[in-house]
Amino acid sequence: xxxxxxxxxxxxxxxxxxxxxxxxxxxxxxxxxxxxxxxxxxxxxxxxxxxxxxxxxxxxxxxxxxxxxxxxxxxxxxxxxxxxxxxxxxxxxxxxxxxxxxxxxxxxxxxxxxxxxxxxxxxxxxxxxxxxxxx
Numbered sequence: 001x002x003x004x005x006x007x008x009x010x011x012x013x014x015x016x017x018x019x020x021x022x023x024x025x026x027x028x029x030x031x032x033x034x035x036x037x038x039x040x041x042x043x044x045x046x047x048x049x050x051x052x053x054x055x056x057x058x059x060x061x062x063x064x065x066x067x068x069x070x071x072x073x074x075x076x077x078x079x080x081x082x083x084x085x086x087x088x089x090x091x092x093x094x095x096x097x098x099x100x101x102x103x104x105x106x107x108x109x110x111x112x113x114x115x116x117x118x119x120x121x122x123x124x125x126x127x128x129x130x131x132x133x134x135x
Contacts, residue, residue: 055080 044059056079063073074093080086085104091097095115102108106126113119121133 049082051082053082053084055082 044057046054047056049055056077058075058077061074061076064071072093072095074091077088077090078086079088081104083104086100086102089098089100089102096113096117098114099111100108101110107124110122110124112122119135123131123133
C-alpha cells in the first residue's frame with residue numbers, strides 16, 4: 001500500500017511540474033519589431049543559386065606578391081553567370097578602384113581609377129584587340 005501511495009504522489013508531482021512548465025511555454029518569436037538582423041559581419045560572403053553554384057562573392061583578398069610585384073589588400077565583389085563565367089568584378093584598395101564588365105570570353109569593358117596608373121577605360125574585343133581611352 002505504501003508503494004502505491006508513493007507512486008500516486010510522484011505522479012501528482014510530475015503532473016504539477018508538467019502543468020507549470022506548459023504554463024510558461026511561449027512560442028519562439030523575433031525580438032523587437034524587425035525579423036532581420038541589423039548587421040551581418042563576416043570575412044566573406046558567398047551567394048549561391050538553387051543548384052548550389054556560387055553566383056556572387058564579396059571578400060577581402062589579402063596583400064600578395066606575384067612575380068616580384070606586391071599587390072595591396074583588396075575588397076572584391078564578383079558576380080558570375082550560371083556557367084561560372086565572370087560578369088561583374090568590382091575592386092577597391094588603397095591604390096584606387098576598378099570595375100570590370102565582361103560577357104565571358106567574348107571581351108568586355110574595364111574602368112580604372114588608380115593612384116598609380118591614373119584613370120582610364122579599356123575595351124577588349126572578343127579577338128583580343130584592346131583600345132584604351134585616357135583623359
